[in-house]
Amino acid sequence: MTALVLDGKAIAKKTEQELSQRVAKLKEQSGGQTPILATILVGGDPASATYVKMKGNACERIGMDSLKVELPEETTTEELLQEINNLNNNPDVHGILLQHPVPPQIDERACFDAIALEKDVDGVTCLGFGRMSMGEDAYGCATPKGIMRLLAAFDIELSGKHAVVVGRSPILGKPMALMLLNANATVTICHSRTQNLQEHIKQADVIVGAVGKPEFIKAEWIKDGAVVVDAGYHPGGVGDIELEPLKDRVAAYTPVPGGVGPMTINTLIYQSVDSGEKKITSQ
Amino acid sequence: MTALVLDGKAIAKKTEQELSQRVAKLKEQSGGQTPILATILVGGDPASATYVKMKGNACERIGMDSLKVELPEETTTEELLQEINNLNNNPDVHGILLQHPVPPQIDERACFDAIALEKDVDGVTCLGFGRMSMGEDAYGCATPKGIMRLLAAFDIELSGKHAVVVGRSPILGKPMALMLLNANATVTICHSRTQNLQEHIKQADVIVGAVGKPEFIKAEWIKDGAVVVDAGYHPGGVGDIELEPLKDRVAAYTPVPGGVGPMTINTLIYQSVDSGEKKITSQ
Structure with missing residues (x-):
């Protein structure tokens, strides 16, 4: 028996084509608006920097914009919370990704949980987890x-x-x-x-x-x-x-x-497009 | 081999003695204030009425007060949400119990989730579940x-x-x-x-x-x-x-x-006393 290969790369690629069409349609209908994912990278960990870059590239491939926030290694919890709060209140931002892990002095859980539910397209908040668990509407992790x-x-x-x-x-x-x-x-x-x-x-x-x-x-x-x-x-x-x-x-x-x-990154942009569509079409 | 009997009744009784002392101490220190649990009963289901009564009695046994809210069978989701909102904003109420199940026309999940986290002493909100799951501070179900x-x-x-x-x-x-x-x-x-x-x-x-x-x-x-x-x-x-x-x-x-x-009811009052202590001693 030859096993079925669950080819995430292929599924991600196919989904990106669909997402590109959705983004193009949204732009057309809204006079040029596009979903925007804010990515937050704290510190200089090379693997994390690579992941964030890959996520930004995926946004680009489907015509979405990303807003790159880069904070120094010595960032405090309070500073990061303030940054997240700014992004929560920024009407142009439809999704927020805080790249895991953050430097050890930061309370990662508090920062995850500060992300507004409707922008939690990476599915990291306790509230989103609870809602998903109970079968309520929420972006999945x-x-x-x-x-x-x-x-x-x-x-x-x-x-x-x-x-x-x-x-x-x-x-x-x-x-x-x-x-x-x-x-x-x-x-x-x-x-x-x-x-x-x-x-x-x-x-x-x-x-x-x-x-x-x-x-x-x-x-x-x-x-x-x-x-x-x-x-x-x-x-x-x-x-x-x-x-x-x-x-x-x-x-x-x-x-x-x-x-x-590939499916992790694909899900992030998939959920970002969802969030962007909801926000932009409701204006 | 004779099995150990996990006697919830005995443990609940013992815990009630400790809770009585905590409530008495709190009253003494705060000039007579006591934790208050609001119980909400919607409709006339006899089993639910009995449960709510048992919970009120347990409050009484340890010197806590309960505030009984009884709403008619035909209550709407909006009306119940309004009631919960009032109790959230009532500084004298330290815990809120919405007796499950509610009549079928009511969105029980929406009503559970309207309960403020710090008053969710019955542990029914999605947020409380998510926080408990992630090891964060929250009252357990x-x-x-x-x-x-x-x-x-x-x-x-x-x-x-x-x-x-x-x-x-x-x-x-x-x-x-x-x-x-x-x-x-x-x-x-x-x-x-x-x-x-x-x-x-x-x-x-x-x-x-x-x-x-x-x-x-x-x-x-x-x-x-x-x-x-x-x-x-x-x-x-x-x-x-x-x-x-x-x-x-x-x-x-x-x-x-x-x-x-007995442990279910005991946990409800245990968590209500916790909530009351937190609120009253922080004033």
Whole structure:
């Protein structure tokens, strides 16, 4: 059996074409207005700078604008909160991305939660998480929401399936678990304190690696015919799951790179376009 | 082996003594002020009326006041929102309980979410759920938080244990799962679409029945030595779990009645006293 490749790069590219059309239409109808995503980068971490740049480039590709805010390494929580507040009050800004992680002196949670719900297109606020969890309208957290969109694009059935999420971080494991639950999967959440991790993973119809350690999840723990989603990305182009031995015995898998990563950025711009449309067409 | 009885009634009674002392002290220090819980009952459902009355009585027993708001069956969402808004703005009210369920014409979620975070002592808002999930300060949803308090009172270890929650409702299954996860349990959430429910339950070190159907979960599905938590209550004094055959082979169980129920009300008043203390001592 050859596994279905959940090609996030291809789905992202296809979606970008649709988004370009939506942005062009919006511009035409509004006398030139376009959705604007504000990206905030604090400090000089090269990986974070690269991610922010990739996000800006994605905006550009679909005709959206981005507003780049770059703050020094020594920025305080109060200064960042003030910046977010300015962007909340800026009627031209439709979405706000605060690049994770921020330097250690900053209260990241307080800053995430300062983002106005209607501009939280990266899905990082507690309020947005709570609303999503309860089935209320809210932008989903970008990585898990990107995974849900990818699974949907390939018609992967989730209802009644046993999904095992390894990891419980605020912007990955936890929202992933609630999204899968709301899609009617039976969900198990494993983490660093889990006993018998292998036994849990062996039962997974759908396994999501969201643990942040290279090839931490071994191929032999995963059953034949499973759907394998790898949200990790590490130097050398490996994810959280030992993928190579699985390619001829699982039902489907996300490649690393080119699986989850492109869908994260795609979800960010997808939700930014949504927000821009809502705001601009309501004027 | 005789199972440990997780006697919620006894723990609630003991806690009420402590709460009485805290309320008395607060009155003394503040020139007679006491925490006030506003209870809102919409319509004439007799079970709901009984619950609200029990909650009012619990306030009375510890020296707190309650403000009873009773609205007619035909109340609209707008009218209820207005009432909640009044209570949010009333500086003498420290907690607000909207008795679930409300009549079908009312948007219960909108009304829950209108409750100010600092007065959400029943833990029903999306914001409170999101904050609790992310480990931020928030009042927990009363029934699952009551269960956590009960398990803590009997030193039941949760870290690394496999907890299986059967049910995913907004005010029981979902917050229960997140609270157990935050206590470092490995958590599986089962529900009406779950396949092979028995197989999941058989693995549980801790099983929480939150499904709302009398004795839906059979004794034979539960392994020896498990901790059994039954959040159901049905006519005839049975819960969601077939309990009788388990009493000599599990490690611990919540009796029905007298287990989870008293802890729910106790948590509501516990959190109301907290809120009252915060507000009154900050004046």
